[in-house]
Amino acid sequence: MTVTEPARVRVAPDASDDEITTTVEGWLHEHLPADWRAAVARGDLAAVEAIREDPERGPAWFDLLGDAGLATPTWPVEHGGLGLPADRGAVVTETLARFRAERHGRDFVGLVLAGHTILEWGTDEQKAERLPALRRGREFWCQLFSEPGAGSDLAGLSTRAVRQDDGTWLVNGQKVWNSYAHLADFGLLVARTDPAAPKHRGITYFLLDMRTPGVEPRPLRQMTGDAEFNETFLTDVVVPDSARIGPVNQGWSVAISTLMQERNGLSGRPAVGPGATDELVAHAVANGSWSDPVLRERLLEAYVEEKVLQMTTVRSFVSSGAAAPTAEGSIRKLAHSVLAEKLGVLGTDLEPDGAVAWESESPAAQRFLAMKTYSIAGGTSEIQRNIIAERVLGLPKDPDPERHLPFTERGRS
Ligand SMILES: Cc1cc2nc3c(=O)[nH]c(=O)nc-3n(C[C@H](O)[C@H](O)[C@H](O)COP(=O)(O)OP(=O)(O)OC[C@H]3O[C@@H](n4cnc5c(N)ncnc54)[C@H](O)[C@@H]3O)c2cc1C
CATH class of the missing domain: 1.20.140.10 (Butyryl-CoA Dehydrogenase, subunit A, domain 3)
Known part of the structure; x- marks a missing residue:
């Protein structure tokens, strides 16, 4: 791909829509390959898609976009973003979308869910390790939340993570409906670490390397004919404590951050x-x-x-x-x-x-x-x-008389 040197875009946080659009269009004019621009101009979406999916040209483009800060306009500048508030960031993404130059929709879990969760809860090391690859689309992420017995009632999850003597965690359980887990490099995993605590309080959140032995996604065929979903089996998976995000047993708060981003997005x-x-x-x-x-x-x-x-x-x-x-x-x-x-x-x-x-x-x-x-x-x-x-609206909560019981004692009365 013929591209000029990566250039970090600068946009003032109070820039107007027109100023942002002009800046991004100028950047695209300089960097977007000519055949891409020509395909967009003649409405040949298949040709654009072929370039986006090309194993060399696609990643080269998304590297450039990430290094310019345009893939993550709302991230802080120190983490490679443009530091823009959400509505200003949306103007950037919209301008990219007009040229079909924005990140893939399938990057939603990585870019939006993992990115924002790590920004909010991650350690400095986790930010340094994961955010550059997320920004450039070099790591693909999935969400390992739902289970056969825990979907709407996610806090009722049973996948277990047990602390071992050497400080690592041993994870066993099953997740389900995990979009693209079979392709993912990393997964956002919630697991029960204290079954004696009430159900919301004994959960811990991990950034799971999907290549770890014992992680086995099995694709599920859905009615559209595609197989984007998986059930994911976790058998004696050893996870280092450095993969834990947020405090032990407070993973529910971290999960809420992820879920809010998801609903908002x-x-x-x-x-x-x-x-x-x-x-x-x-x-x-x-x-x-x-x-x-x-x-x-x-x-x-x-x-x-x-x-x-x-x-x-x-x-x-x-x-x-x-x-x-x-x-x-x-x-x-x-x-x-x-x-x-x-x-x-x-x-x-x-x-x-x-x-x-x-x-x-x-x-x-x-x-x-x-x-x-x-x-x-x-x-x-x-x-x-x-x-x-x-x-x-502030209406009363659904009654849950077992809310304060240890997770293991729920459903016994
Ligand atoms: C396209 C798609 C992508 C998905 N991707 C992922 C993913 O990547 N990772 C992941 O972890 N999960 C994923 N999911 C799973 C999704 O989060 C769950 O399917 C969803 O939370 C519902 O859980 P469930 O299927 O277990 O249904 P259940 O929780 O069993 O619900 C069954 C029915 O009961 C109703 N119900 C349940 N509780 C209540 C209540 N308290 N009040 C009123 N009604 C209630 C529900 O609304 C539903 O109609 C995905 C699902 C879809 C459709």
């Missing part, structure tokens, strides 16, 4: 612009279904809902500034989930033939089959409603 990018409904409208115009007044009405309703969600996300990022996300992110995640389901159904109504012809890989069929993703991943919609009720 699962309501779409904080930018007002073309979205899924624009694609559906273009499709409806192309296949003639736009002339059906009922479908048109439903499309317009969904269009307005998507724009309102985008604006609310921008407003929320502006008002939170540099602060960590709060339970309020659950409102947007819920709205996004409801909209995704609505669009899944609408897509099939616009293209009923394609929707039943699964073999054709029709976008309508794919959207329909994937429409439940957001209402389950990162905490189901029912759980988001509980969070909104309890932590946003």
Whole structure:
């Protein structure tokens, strides 16, 4: 890949949208390879994707982006970011996205969840070891939270980590629904370290090297036909104490930081612009279904809902500034989930033939089959409603008479 010397971009924290856009566009003009820019200009997304996925050109580009600070605009400058608040950082990412030059969506766990969790809770050594690779996309991460018996009730997890005489931890258990665990270099792992403590208080958080002997992800085929998920078996896995993040038995607080980032990040990018409904409208115009007044009405309703969600996300990022996300992110995640389901159904109504012809890989069929993703991943919609009720509206918590019992004594009475 022909690129000029990496250059760290500088943006003032109070720069206007236009100033940020101009700076990033200028940087892209200088660094983005000419054939990439040409493919974007003629709308040849397959050609862009081929460059992004090229084993040499892709990583070279993401190194450059990371070294410029553009992959992590909200990270502190001392850790290779641009030190921008969330809404300003979103302008950077949006500008990159217009040139299809932003990081892969599949890097979400690494870039957003691992990155922010390490920034908030990591030791200096962990930051120095992990953040540069995360910034450049050189390490791929997965999330090892859910278990067969602990999804919504994550704090009920049973994977055990036992401290050994030499200070290392011996981990045994099973995780499930771990997206891309079969490809991951590292995993965000929560495990029970004190079964005698109440369930939220005996959990510890680790940054697990997925190449450690005893870590075995097994892919699960999902109904879209893909196999992104895994069940991950952990058998006598020896984890050094240096991989622990946050204090022993206080991993629940660390996990909450990760989950808040997840919910906040699962309501779409904080930018007002073309979205899924624009694609559906273009499709409806192309296949003639736009002339059906009922479908048109439903499309317009969904269009307005998507724009309102985008604006609310921008407003929320502006008002939170540099602060960590709060339970309020659950409102947007819920709205996004409801909209995704609505669009899944609408897509099939616009293209009923394609929707039943699964073999054709029709976008309508794919959207329909994937429409439940957001209402389950990162905490189901029912759980988001509980969070909104309890932590946003201040309603009483669900009663849990066993809350203060040792984990091992729960369910016995
Ligand atoms: C696309 C996708 C990606 C995912 N990626 C990952 C990943 O990378 N890593 C990972 O660890 N996990 C991942 N998950 C798992 C996800 O976090 C869990 O599926 C989710 O938390 C729900 O847990 P569960 O499947 O065990 O369902 P359960 O917790 O068994 O829930 C079953 C049903 O009961 C309802 N329910 C449960 N408790 C309550 C309550 N208190 N009040 C009201 N209703 C309730 C739920 O809403 C749901 O409808 C992913 C899931 C999806 C769909």
